[in-house]
Amino acid sequence: MQQDTPRAMEGEPLRRHMFATYSSLRVGMMAIAALFPIILYLAARLEGVHLQGSMSAYYWASMTQDPPSRLWFVGGLFAIAACLYLYKGFSVRENVALNLAGLLAICVAYFPKEWNCKPDVPKLPPMDVTYCVDGWNPHGFCAVMLFVCLAYVTFFRSRDTLPELKDERLRSYYRNLYWIAAAVMLAAPLTAALLHVVFRKYDAYTYFIELTGIWAFAFYWAVKTQEMRHSQAEEKVLMGRQ
Numbered sequence: 531m532q533q534d535t536p537r538a539m540e541g542e543p544l545r546r547h548m549f550a551t552y553s554s555l556r557v558g559m560m561a562i563a564a565l566f567p568i569i570l571y572l573a574a575r576l577e578g579v580h581l582q583g584s585m586s587a588y589y590w591a592s593m594t595q596d597p598p599s600r601l602w603f604v605g606g607l608f609a610i611a612a613c614l615y616l617y618k619g620f621s622v623r624e625n626v627a628l629n630l631a632g633l634l635a636i637c638v639a640y641f642p643k644e645w646n647c648k649p650d651v652p653k654l655p656p657m658d659v660t661y662c663v664d665g666w667n668p669h670g671f672c673a674v675m676l677f678v679c680l681a682y683v684t685f686f687r688s689r690d691t692l693p694e695l696k697d698e699r700l701r702s703y704y705r706n707l708y709w710i711a712a713a714v715m716l717a718a719p720l721t722a723a724l725l726h727v728v729f730r731k732y733d734a735y736t737y738f739i740e741l742t743g744i745w746a747f748a749f750y751w752a753v754k755t756q757e758m759r760h761s762q763a764e765e766k767v768l769m770g771r772q
Contacts, residue, residue, distance in 0.1 A: 553755060555616060556751050556754060556755045556758075557755060558613055559610065559613040559614070559617070559748075560751040560752050560755070562610055562613065563610060563745070563747045563748035563751070564744075564745060566606045566610070566744060567585060567741045567744055567745075569602050569606070570585060570599045570602055570603060571599075573598050573599045574588055574591055574597075574598050576598070577592070577593060577594070577598040579591045579593055579599070581734050581737060583737055584643070584722065584740060585603070585737065585741075586603075586638070586643040586673070587643070588600070588602075588603050589603050589604070589643065589645075590642070590645040590659060603639065607638055607639040608636060608639060610632075610635050611631075611632040611633070611635035611636045611639075612632070613632075614628045614629070614631050614632035614635065615628070615629055619687060620687070620690045620691055621687060624683055624687035627679045627683050628679075630679050631679035634672045634676040634679065635676055637668060637672040638669060641669045642661065642669060643667070643669045643670070644667055644669075645659060645660060645661040645662075646661070647660065647661070647662040673719060674723055676719075677715050677716060677719040677743055680747055680750075681712045681715040681716040682712075684708055684711050684715055684750045685708060685712035685713075688704075688705075688708040688750075688757075689705070691757065691758065692757070695760060695761045700760060704753065704757045707753045708750065711746045711747075711753065712750075714742060714743060714746035715747055715750070717743075718739050718743025718744075718746065719743050722736045722739045722743075
């Protein structure tokens, strides 16, 4: 009896399989990023925890000693980090930026924000939990730099595949969308950090600012997926046309 060999997957079926894998990774990142803030809120709200002043607060926020959203917060960041690392960019610079962003996402989860340390900051439940860092806490820096890396990829490296679009109007359309996504992605964490550090704002406004930045990240991957379908850049590479 003749056994199947790898030759059964040669040619067009194999190229389609590779293309679908690459495309699914982008869609997966988009879905995780879009659902991440919603799941954080719902998981905590079902346990009686009200809307927090930041995404990072869900690492601690709880009415008991077991924060309901901590698992989702850490797991979601690790999932996004894995996707960022596994996704291979179209240039060395893009790949380095995505790998660095993945590392920073892990650091955001691994180094939680301080909790109930400063006397001028409103106390949020649980009142009896305190987490203070003796020295510099890299959490905030890593969170901002994560979005800086993603904004760099969105604004600069997104242009690596735009020349594959033959229609100049279509190139301009996608270029403008990438510019908007990059601007929001960079402005959101910087604005949230400014509100936290300078104005001591720990309310829903900063949560929604962070949410806007995360959804801009999801928006970028949705647009990139659509652009790839128009330009067929990946399929051309797999077909050996580039």
